[in-house]
Amino acid sequence: MNKKALAKKYNDTRERKEARLLLSRWGHVAEFCKQTNEEIGFFQRRASEVSDLRARAEIKVSGGKTSDPTAQSVEDLEKLEKEYDQCVTDGQREVEREIEFKRLMDEIVKGIDPEDRDLLVMRYKKGWSWVMIAAKLCISVEGAAKRERKVIAQIYKKIQVNQKSTEK
Numbered sequence: 001m002n003k004k005a006l007a008k009k010y011n012d013t014r015e016r017k018e019a020r021l022l023l024s025r026w027g028h029v030a031e032f033c034k035q036t037n038e039e040i041g042f043f044q045r046r047a048s049e050v051s052d053l054r055a056r057a058e059i060k061v062s063g064g065k066t067s068d069p070t071a072q073s074v075e076d077l078e079k080l081e082k083e084y085d086q087c088v089t090d091g092q093r094e095v096e097r098e099i100e101f102k103r104l105m106d107e108i109v110k111g112i113d114p115e116d117r118d119l120l121v122m123r124y125k126k127g128w129s130w131v132m133i134a135a136k137l138c139i140s141v142e143g144a145a146k147r148e149r150k151v152i153a154q155i156y157k158k159i160q161v162n163q164k165s166t167e168k
Contacts, residue, residue, distance in 0.1 A: 016149065019156040026105040027124035029098050036098075040091040047084035050077050108158045116151045123148060 054077035057070060109117055115137070122128040122136065134144040 012153075015156045016152045019152045019159065022105065022159065023120060023124040023152075023155065026102060026109075027127075029102040032098055033095050036091050036095050040088050040095075043084045043087040043091065047081050047088065050081045050084060053077055054081060104162065108155060108162060111158060112151060112154055116147065116154075119144065119148060119151060120155075 054074055057074045057077060109120060112120075119133060119137065122133050128136075130141045130144050134141045137144060137147075139147070
């Protein structure tokens, strides 16, 4: 193989790997959002608890005789509450970003042949093995993998077109 052919093969492999990573991410968006929303709920509950504690400590501080440790506790609780609130905000941004990513990937995947789309759903959303996919599509395992490579190339090209159009 000459250098040009090797470079093309390397780029094809790299492009397929990149497209597969994006498809894997697309397939796990629902799981990611569910887990992140659970984490958001956790941080919201902790922020509420800290807020209640801080309010009680502030009553003691404003009530007259307080010690420096109590005032310091109020400050620490304020910081902790802000950190929890920031975790909630960050989590919500991540969920919004993943939902937008899923929407874009759904648009890209919607534009391919329905049988190829089914293959992607089986592989990347449902996590099916090549044997299961081949049986469902009534083709050989090698045929299923070859078909996936062809679809991956189409997906990668569509992703590139989509990225270029959003950069303008």
